[in-house]
Amino acid sequence: MNWQPFKEAWALGVIFVPPVVLSFAAVRNLVGRRSKTKPGRRRRPVRAAIELFAAAAWLFVLLANFAPFPFEGHPRAYDASAEAAGYNTRFAQEACYQHSGPEGARRYTDNLADLLTWDKNLTDDPGVTFVFGACNASGYTFTTTHRHGKRAFRFQYPEATGAAGAR
Secondary structure (H helix, E strand, C coil): CCCHHHHHHHHHHHHHHHHHHHHHHHHHHHHHCECCCCCCCECCHHHHHHHHHHHHHHHHHHHHCCCCCCCCCCHHHHHHHHHHHHHHHHHHHHHHHHCCCCCCCCCCCCCHHHHHCCCHHHHCCCCEEEEEEEECCCCEEEEEEECCCCCEEEEEECCCCCCCCCC
8 A cells, every 4th residue: 555645645644733732732722711892791711722622623534535544454354355356257157158159059158258248246346356267168266365365265166076176
């Protein structure tokens, strides 16, 4: 991730926030004192606190526009996206197989462009990567991963038996 915008926003915060906070503290100090026009009445310190909170929230929103969120998301969400793309690819593989030719000449494909004719949503998430293994008339093997995820999902048909499983 590029941290340069975050560093620039931090520098802006260091430059602009302390003077603003000090000025609001001075205003709060003045508001809390007795009024010169009506000596028996105090000014409203609650209103000053609300104004101070509103100004701090406004500054936070202003500075948040300069700084991107430093975390990119949870890896499990990206893994779920890669897994869902793999499941959808399985259906596209079957559709491609059924329409690839007459009985006996049918085969599974290792070309993503062929699969996109059956499911255009396979490339909705640009971070998902497809790696095709052996694809022929008897079955297919492919793996999906996400560039921000932590897992790779392996799909194959016919499904493997034993400890390895299908994924």
